[in-house]
Amino acid sequence: MILGCPKEIKKQEYRVGLTPHCVSAYSRRGHKVLVQKGAGEGSGFEDQEYAEAGARLVGTAEEAWAADMVVKVKEPLPEEYRFFRRDLILYTYLHLAAAEELTREMLETKVKGIAYETIQTDDGHLPCLTPMSEIAGRLSVQEGAKYLEKTFGGRGVLLGGVPGVERGKVAILGGGVVGMNACKIAVGMGAEVTILDISTARLAYMDDIFQTQITTLVSSERNIEKIARESDVIIGAVLIPGAKAPRLIRREHLKLMKKGAVLVDVAVDQGGCFETTRATYHDDPVYLVDNVIHYCVANMPGAVARTSTLALTNATLNHGLLLADRGVEAACAESAPLRRGLNTLDGRCTHRGVAEAFGIAYTDPATLL
Helix, strand or coil: CEEEECCCCCCCCCCCCCCHHHHHHHHHCCCEEEEECCCCHHHCCCHHHHHHHCCEEECCHHHHHCCCEEECCCCCCHHHHHHCCCCCEEEECCCHHHCHHHHHHHHHHCCEEEEHHHCCCCCCCCCCCHHHHHHHHHHHHHHHHHHCCHHHCCCCCCCCCECCECCCEEEEECCCHHHHHHHHHHHHCCCEEEEEECCHHHHHHHHHHCCCCCEEEECCHHHHHHHHHHCCEEEECCCCCCCCCCCCECHHHHCCCCCCCEEEECCHHHCCCECCCCCEECCECEEEECCEEEECECCHHHHHHHHHHHHHHHHHHHHHHHHHHHCHHHHHHHCHHHHHHEEEECCEECCHHHHHHHCCCECCHHHCC
16 A cells, blocks of 8 residues: 655644655565654754654655555545545544544545544543543643733633642543643642542542542532632533534633633643634644633644654554554454544545534444444
C-alpha cells in the first residue's frame, strides 16, 4: 500500500501523523510512504530523517493525498475536501459528531474513515485517544493557572496559595483520563480540587488514588451550581466516545461565577461541555463571556508537539500497520477495536454516535465487512 503523510494545515498545528520511526516500520512491511516536505518540522523531525527512514519526500499536499491511505493528526479542513475520493483510507482524528459538513463530505465521496478517537478495546479503553487526553488534561491546569493571573485578565489568584492565604479552587467535570491527569497537576500545584462524575465507583477510585486530598461530588445540577459559585478554574473533561459532549455549564451558570474565573474546555473537539464554548487557536486562545475567561483551544496538545507526536504515534502505529497490511475491510473484520474506530465506509455512517448527532442512518459496520 502507498501511504501519504501531508503537512497539517490547521492553524498552529505542529504535530505530524508519522515519525521517521513509523516510516521505517511501514517500509519494512513492504509499504511505500510519501511524506510532504516540512511535515515533521514542527515536531522536530527533519526531511532528511524521513528520507533516511525510507520515505519519498513530495513537494505538495496533492501528492501526499494521492496515496491509498492518508495518515494525519487533525480532521481535514474544507480546503482539503477536494482530495476526497472513493476508497481513500483516512486514518486520523475526525471528531465527526461535532463536524456535520465534514461528515457529509466523507459520506458523499465514500471515503473510508477510521477515527483515532473511537478505536476502542473490549474493556472500553480508547488507546489512540488516551495519550492526547493525558497531555490535554495536564495542560488544562497549566493553562487555567496562567489565565487566572491578573496580567491575562484573571482573578489574580495563585492556585497553590501561600501560608496564611487560601489556595485557589479547581473543579474538574469528569473523572476519566483527562480528569485524572488534570487532577494530578492541580493537586501537585497545591490547589483545592473538586472532581465531579456521574459514577460513584469512579469517584471512590479517585478518592482512593488521591488519598482524600480532593473532594469528590456526584455530578448534579445542584453540585454544578455549587462549583460554579466557588471555583477559580473549571475544567470540562467529559467524554462520550464518538458523540457530542453534554453541555454541563450553561450560560446562566456564568452569572454565578467569580469575575475573572477561568473555564477550560478540553471537550471542545466534540462540541464542548460549556454552552458558551467556541473553538479557539493558540495565538488567540481565550475570550470573555459575562466576565468569565474561556480557554477553548481545539488542539491543545499541539502546543507541545514533540511530546504529543511521539505519544500519539506510539499508540496509532500498530493499528495503522494492520490497516496497511490487510486493507480496511479485512482489518476491521479481524480487529474489534478498529471496527469501532470505523466511522464511514462506502457512503454509510458506521458509528452510532455520529449518526445520532445529525439524524442520519446508522449502519452496523459488521454488515459491510
